[in-house]
Amino acid sequence: MGLGSPIPAPGSVRQVLASATPSRNSFARAVADLRGGWAQRQLWAHLGWQDIRQRYRRSVLGPIWITISMAVTAVALGVLYAGLFGNDLSVQLPYILVGFIIWAFISGCISEGSEVFIANEGLIRQLPAPLSVHVYRLVWRQMLFFAHNLIVYVVMLVIFPQQLGWDSLTVFPALLLLGINGAWVALLLGIVTTRFRDLAPITQSVVQLLFFLTPIVWIYDDLLKNAAVAERARLVEFNPLLHFIEIVRQPMLGQEQHLRHWVVVLLITVVGWALTLVALRRYRSRVAYWV
Incomplete structure (x- = not known):
């Protein structure tokens, strides 16, 4: 600024600074939170691993107990x-x-996501870290549990071999989409339930209800072949969890994959993250006061 230039008024200085600094409720801050959380992946990866070690600190088998429990339940329901339904056990059980x-x-991303910020109240108030750190930690912990549970899948392949081909490699992008959606679900639910605490137990009840409404223990294609219930069975297509389950299960079992499941999942991913960014933009700075 030259010697002859007029001195700007205080009000204009504040306007220049305001235009140069992103607002606390701007999308730039929301995206910066996600990027900052990802940049601290060594932190949340370590915390996620410690969560598992702490939970099973005095257990001999550790998280394998979850795998054993799930395997016993799945085998009992399979039989x-x-x-x-009159299905062969080699079809129903896998x-x-x-x-x-x-x-x-x-279910872990949904249930624990509803309390992700409430459960980390102490860290949020004392540790100056992006909110997304706690969400990444949750999703990473669920991924570790998923990896443990794959032991059951390997055993199942030995007992009931599946016709796996090159198409089965699509399980990797499917798992990536599952993790990406788990992150926005946990982030969005975490913000909402931190403000409205009554929604946390409601979420737990909804998850239990969704288990019965989603084709996990009953085969969806079998119902479509039954003329008496085929029309009503097609209503399951409106359950978004059906599509998330199928994009992973079909390649893992070597089954024919359907494009509609991928289209629905991609659409939900885009819409879900758009809503989450809006919520993060508006309420990110308030979470520390709500917990």
Whole structure:
């Protein structure tokens, strides 16, 4: 600024600074939170691993107990539903086992996501870290549980071999989409339930209800073949969890994959993250006061 230039008024200085600094409720701050959380992946990866070690600190088998419990339940239901629907056990049991493995990840992201910020109240108030750190930590922890549960899947492949081909490699982008959606679900639910605490137990009840409404223990294609219930069975297509389950289960079982499941999942991913960014933009700075 030259010597002859007029001195700007205080009001104009504030306007220049305001235009140069992103607002606390701007989308730039929301995106910066997500990027900052990802940049601290060593922190949340370590915390997620410590969560598992802490939970099973005095257990001999550790998180394998979850795998054993899930395997016993899946086998019991597989034998039961195979008899009820008249299916071969080699078809019904792998279907249920893989469904349980995927459902454990989805339900974990929803249930724990509803309390992700409430459970980390101390860290949020004392540790100056992006909110997304706690969400990444949750999703990473669920991924570790998913990896543990794959032991059941490997055993199942030995007992009931599946016709896996190159198409089965699509399970990797499917798992990536599952994790990306788990992040926005946990982030959005975490913000809402932190403000309205009554929604947390409601979320738990809804998750239990969704288990019965989603084809995990019953085979959706079998109902479509039954003329008496085929029309009503098609209503399951409106359940978004059906599509998330199928994009992972079909390649894991070597089944024919359907494009509509991928289209629905991609659409939900875009819409879900758009809504989450809006919520993060408006309420990110208030979470520390709500917890």
